[in-house]
Amino acid sequence: MPSTRSIEVLATAADLFHAAAEEFIRAGRDAIGAQGRFTVALSGGSTPKALYSLLAASHAGFAWNRVFLFFGDERHVPPTDPDSNYRMVNESLLTKIAIPAENVFRVPAENPDATAAASDYEAQLRRFFELKPGEFPRFDLILLGLGPDGHTASLFPDSPALDEQSRLVVANWVAKFNAYRITFTFPVLNRAAEVMFLASGADKANMLHQVMEGKSTPPLPSQRVQPSDGKLLWLLDEAAAANLTP
Ligand code: 6PG
Numbered sequence: 285m286p287s288t289r290s291i292e293v294l295a296t297a298a299d300l301f302h303a304a305a306e307e308f309i310r311a312g313r314d315a316i317g318a319q320g321r322f323t324v325a326l327s328g329g330s331t332p333k334a335l336y337s338l339l340a341a342s343h344a345g346f347a348w349n350r351v352f353l354f355f356g357d358e359r360h361v362p363p364t365d366p367d368s369n370y371r372m373v374n375e376s377l378l379t380k381i382a383i384p385a386e387n388v389f390r391v392p393a394e395n396p397d398a399t400a401a402a403s404d405y406e407a408q409l410r411r412f413f414e415l416k417p418g419e420f421p422r423f424d425l426i427l428l429g430l431g432p433d434g435h436t437a438s439l440f441p442d443s444p445a446l447d448e449q450s451r452l453v454v455a456n457w458v459a460k461f462n463a464y465r466i467t468f469t470f471p472v473l474n475r476a477a478e479v480m481f482l483a484s485g486a487d488k489a490n491m492l493h494q495v496m497e498g499k500s501t502p503p504l505p506s507q508r509v510q511p512s513d514g515k516l517l518w519l520l521d522e523a524a525a526a527n528l529t530p
Contacts, residue, residue: 289516291496293525297484300521301334304482307517308335308425309343311478315424316350323413325356325468327427327437328369331482333376335427340380348383352412356426357438357467358391360398360455368393391453391466398455398464405466406453420452426468426476430483434491434504437473438465441505445469470508478515481506483524492520493527 294300308324315322326332339346355369363370370390378388389408395401413421428436438456439445445456448469455464473479483492495506496518510516520528 287511287514287516289510289518291518291520291525291528293520293522293528295522297334297521297523300482300484300519301338304332304335304480304519305338305342307480307519308339309346311425312346312351315477316347319424320350322347322351323354323421323424324351325354325423325426325472325476326369326373327356327429327482328358328372329429329431331429331484332427333372335482336373336377340377344381346381348381349387351383352387352389353378353383354389354409354423355391356428356473357465358393360393360401360464360466362394363390393466398466402451402453402455402466406451409452409472418450420471420475423472423476424478426473426479428473428479428481428506428509430481430488430491430495430506432487432491434495434500434506436481436506436509438467439470439505439508440465446502446505446508473509474512476511476514478517479509479511481509481516481518483518484521486523486526488520488524489527492524496528 294303312322358369359367361367391405392401409421433441440458443456445454448454452472456467458465495504
């Protein structure tokens with residue numbers, strides 16, 4: 285599959301999440317039709333919550349028993365913590381759909397040893413995708429967001445995880461948070477069949493312009509997401525796309 289990058293600008297945030305839900309379901313139907321299962325890595329932060337709620341409200345009847353959910357990154361907190369991406373997804377989606385518990389792969393971020401939590405999660409991915417040493421998983425869909433500094437997942441500018449080329453999941457020390465984050469690495473992101481970025485709101489407009497049209501040295505983490513054999517889709521609302529050249 286040749287790599288493609290497409291940008292879709294929707295009028296409002298509601299239109300953006302509707303388009304994202306449609307794309308999620310379309311990709312899901314294709315993957316289930318082709319392979320009998322749909323493997324997805326979810327993103328955290330605030331933006332995707334509306335998508336997860338919409339999927340629960342409008343697509344409860346989807347074949348969730350064929351969907352396998354992972355997390356592209358997680359904060360180093362227990363699943364009950366208000367900062368937990370798992371908690372956000374659980375409250376907005378998982379508790380409202382008929383997905384088998386064994387189809388949901390949570391990052392064991394309650395482990396006080398962030399490196400051990402990352403290794404554990406990598407082992408879960410290797411088992412699930414039946415990977416041989418040196419092999420990488422190919423997710424059907426990876427959801428990502430855009431941080432104000434150009435980070436995505438928990439791959440922050442000037443952070444150690446940016447250069448990781450062999451591991452799938454690492455504990456990434458983020459100095460500005462004085463904390464670890466557990467995150468997929470670029471090799472995993474760039475082997476996906478499809479990566480879908482969601483960006484909504486005026487506060488994303490400057491960084492989006494920089495990511496889409498700017499030249500940063502080194503490149504911003506979000507600029508380094510280039511699926512080698514897959515689709516890259518940016519779904520934006522007009523407020524977020526306000527500074528892009530028409
Ligand atoms: C996280 C995310 C992170 C997020 C961006 C955008 O755990 O925070 O995975 O990469 O996507 O920070 O966050 P907002 O959607 O809250 O703007």
